[in-house]
Amino acid sequence: MEPEPLAELRERPDVAEAVESPRRLTSEPARAQRLLELLPAVPTPVWGRDELRAGEMWNSNSVISWLVARSGIPVETIRPPTGGRAPGWRAGLVVARRPEVGD
Numbered sequence: 775m776e777p778e779p780l781a782e783l784r785e786r787p788d789v790a791e792a793v794e795s796p797r798r799l800t801s802e803p804a805r806a807q808r809l810l811e812l813l814p815a816v817p818t819p820v821w822g823r824d825e826l827r828a829g830e831m832w833n834s835n836s837v838i839s840w841l842v843a844r845s846g847i848p849v850e851t852i853r854p855p856t857g858g859r860a861p862g863w864r865a866g867l868v869v870a871r872r873p874e875v876g877d
Contacts, residue, residue, distance in 0.1 A: 794855035800847050809845035816840060817869055828865035839866030 800806060817840065819825035819832045826832060839862075843849050849867060854860040 828868040830865045833862035835860045835862035836866035839863045840870045843870035
């Protein structure tokens with residue numbers, strides 16, 4: 775029997791459009807918890823612009839890469855799916871590497 779979240783994912787009507795299956799980025803509960811704790815701190819610049827001077831537009835890919843990087847999950851080996859793109863991913867990484875305000 776498969777875990778409930780994966781079963782739910784397969785029931786989504788757009789799952790056939792996915793270019794790859796979901797990837798597990800960590801099996802460490804503490805890192806997953808850290809990612810969730812970071813949600814209120816996600817930068818909120820205007821979507822589709824480079825207000826944070828990260829070199830590309832900020833979008834949903836930026837939010838995900840920022841969260842993953844700040845949570846301590848290694849991002850170096852994460853790549854877009856074969857034939858896929860991730861515009862904005864680099865922007866999240868650039869901003870995540872900057873010191874936090876007050877550091």
